[in-house]
Amino acid sequence: MKRFLVLALAALGCQAKTVTHDFNVTWVTANPDGLADRKVVGINGQWPLPVIEVNKGDRLVVNMHNNLDRAASIHWHGMFQNNTNYMDGASMITQCPVPAGSSMTYNFTVNQNGTYWYHCHTDYCYPDGYRQALIVHDEDAPFKFDEEFTVTLSDWYHDMVEDLSSEFMSVYNPTGAEPIPNAFLFNDTFNTSLPVKPNKTYLIRIINISAFVGQYFYIEGHNFKIVEIDGVYTEPAEADTLYLGVAQRYAILLTTKNETDTNYPIVTVADSSLLDTMPPELRLNNTNWLEYNKNADHPQATINVTDSKSIVPFDDINLVSSDGMELLPEPDMEVNVTVIMNNLNNGQSYAFLNNISFTTPKVPSLYTAMSAGDDLVSNKGIYGEFTHPMVLNHNDVVQVVVNNADTGSHPFHLHGHNFQVIDRQPPYGEHFFDFLNGDPVPYDPNNHTAFPKVPARRDTFVLPPNGYIVMRFVADNPGVWIFHCHIDWHLSSGLAMIFVEAPQQMKERMTIPQEHIDVCQAAGIPSKGNAAADTLDFLDLKGQASQPGWIPDGFTARGIVALVFSILSAICGIISIVIYGLADVKKKQVDDVSTEAEQSGEVVVEENVENPSKS
Numbered sequence: 001m002k003r004f005l006v007l008a009l010a011a012l013g014c015q016a017k018t019v020t021h022d023f024n025v026t027w028v029t030a031n032p033d034g035l036a037d038r039k040v041v042g043i044n045g046q047w048p049l050p051v052i053e054v055n056k057g058d059r060l061v062v063n064m065h066n067n068l069d070r071a072a073s074i075h076w077h078g079m080f081q082n083n084t085n086y087m088d089g090a091s092m093i094t095q096c097p098v099p100a101g102s103s104m105t106y107n108f109t110v111n112q113n114g115t116y117w118y119h120c121h122t123d124y125c126y127p128d129g130y131r132q133a134l135i136v137h138d139e140d141a142p143f144k145f146d147e148e149f150t151v152t153l154s155d156w157y158h159d160m161v162e163d164l165s166s167e168f169m170s171v172y173n174p175t176g177a178e179p180i181p182n183a184f185l186f187n188d189t190f191n192t193s194l195p196v197k198p199n200k201t202y203l204i205r206i207i208n209i210s211a212f213v214g215q216y217f218y219i220e221g222h223n224f225k226i227v228e229i230d231g232v233y234t235e236p237a238e239a240d241t242l243y244l245g246v247a248q249r250y251a252i253l254l255t256t257k258n259e260t261d262t263n264y265p266i267v268t269v270a271d272s273s274l275l276d277t278m279p280p281e282l283r284l285n286n287t288n289w290l291e292y293n294k295n296a297d298h299p300q301a302t303i304n305v306t307d308s309k310s311i312v313p314f315d316d317i318n319l320v321s322s323d324g325m326e327l328l329p330e331p332d333m334e335v336n337v338t339v340i341m342n343n344l345n346n347g348q349s350y351a352f353l354n355n356i357s358f359t360t361p362k363v364p365s366l367y368t369a370m371s372a373g374d375d376l377v378s379n380k381g382i383y384g385e386f387t388h389p390m391v392l393n394h395n396d397v398v399q400v401v402v403n404n405a406d407t408g409s410h411p412f413h414l415h416g417h418n419f420q421v422i423d424r425q426p427p428y429g430e431h432f433f434d435f436l437n438g439d440p441v442p443y444d445p446n447n448h449t450a451f452p453k454v455p456a457r458r459d460t461f462v463l464p465p466n467g468y469i470v471m472r473f474v475a476d477n478p479g480v481w482i483f484h485c486h487i488d489w490h491l492s493s494g495l496a497m498i499f500v501e502a503p504q505q506m507k508e509r510m511t512i513p514q515e516h517i518d519v520c521q522a523a524g525i526p527s528k529g530n531a532a533a534d535t536l537d538f539l540d541l542k543g544q545a546s547q548p549g550w551i552p553d554g555f556t557a558r559g560i561v562a563l564v565f566s567i568l569s570a571i572c573g574i575i576s577i578v579i580y581g582l583a584d585v586k587k588k589q590v591d592d593v594s595t596e597a598e599q600s601g602e603v604v605v606e607e608n609v610e611n612p613s614k615s
Helices: 002-015 161-168 365-371 488-492 503-509 514-523 557-600
Strands: 018-030 038-043 052-055 059-066 075-077 103-109 114-119 131-137 147-156 183-186 193-195 201-208 215-219 224-229 232-239 242-244 249-255 264-270 285-291 333-343 349-353 389-392 397-404 410-414 419-425 456-458 460-463 468-474 479-485 496-501
Touching (some): 052 059, 114 249, 131 147, 183 285, 201 224, 224 456, 242 249, 397 410, 410 468, 496 503
Parallel strands (some): 147 201, 333 397, 389 496
Antiparallel strands (some): 018 038, 075 114, 147 183, 215 242, 215 264, 224 232, 224 249, 264 285, 333 349, 410 460, 479 496
16 A cells, blocks of 8 residues: 555656746836737736646746836735745735845745636736736546636726826825726737637636726627636536626636537626726727637627626525535634725725724734744734734634625635635625615624535635625635735725734744845845834834824814815915015016116116026
């Protein structure tokens, strides 16, 4: 038996390989919608970026050379990073941002299967094009197919994100209205086709790599079977329409028709419920094609949707994980948070989980854990108040309840895990927006629908407007993991918290690579100490980064903004009075001099007081 096991492991080792990529990250120019050239983040001089493909069990090595003019990183979305938390790529959580001119190597073993993606996780950089698919092939997948396609859905901005972000986080945007995209792309382009043959089964992997907007997906004249969500195989489930929140992935099996005379629209519809305004030139509906015959007509979609709330997608909470993993037992710990959107006393709009708007610490949180003493590493106080830390015991069952006191939906993502989705209200379907115009409905542990026996699992789940979701997972992956809304505008405004998971085991199992410490030094960021970078007293948080103060009682956000504008107007008025007053005095002095000169017979040239010439 031992000999057989050794041979089996040796065979597995022979099959696994190391896949290496060298990424020279620079600016390039692109115009995917044909409307505007703009700078985008390119890799090795190219955009769209390369799709990374590996087999389950392979080692992935990516040497990232940052030749942008700003910091960057790479997050491997959906990768658990077991015992390699420092490779997760979340800036100021598990690493320092890689500054311009520096490099970092990401090196980890891929022990998962399915559909993933990679993207920058530093400030706002991934909406500038720094995102692409990561596919993990599995020869033991529980389904068969003839060929496969990968489809990415994305929103697209003509302006640089640094310009949009300064307008978004501004006193001039007190409601927190998110920037409206200029276009929606399919595989980073428009009007493209997936060429197919009759009587074949295709695996189509669909990934929403947007920064903001969810999208609906369907193919006219075809149903399909869902077989994977976010890297988790499911029992095949027939569907005709999907909704993909930002960062969500599906893999579907589609069997083609026995004909070649007709091409069928692949229809994507942007989620209009997320948009505060609807520019008349914005196309919510986009048509690409399932192409049976390249010489046949390529028709437009038969339905043009103006309000996407009328679309009813498949409810992913009804999916059953194919491994049969049953509902986890009653939780050892519950994290109960509420999403709030509100203004602070600087007049800007922020996002909160239980009145805490996530603010990055001065030391990456993983590095705080690794540099703390054993007696302090489990003390959540050392990680800072405004990272909103929760310390999880090793192997505890954790239940996370997220209530939504906002009228928008939010795709929440947990790094380092997928989780069981055991309740969501309202469910997907015709009632998903039922709470939109009423008061928020929080989760009631004494009054809820029955939890599924074998729940769906995924790493990103959509929180309904004014509703809630309930999730469970096992804290079996030591590390510091961020839990956040994957709408990039909301993450930047604070809709996040961190889970410090099994910190003692974390310290025992991991060592931060020296190259990562060198990156911190190059960036001028401390690699030791608490959230305030104090290495002498880890419980002293004096100087920690913090959110602005709350608006005083009796003031409203609108009132604060009105007060700010009133003060600015008053200051401008005073300046105008002073300028014009001085101008009148100076002009009177000139007039007096002219009169005296005329009386004495002198010739006077009058100076232009408002715009004096320079010799």
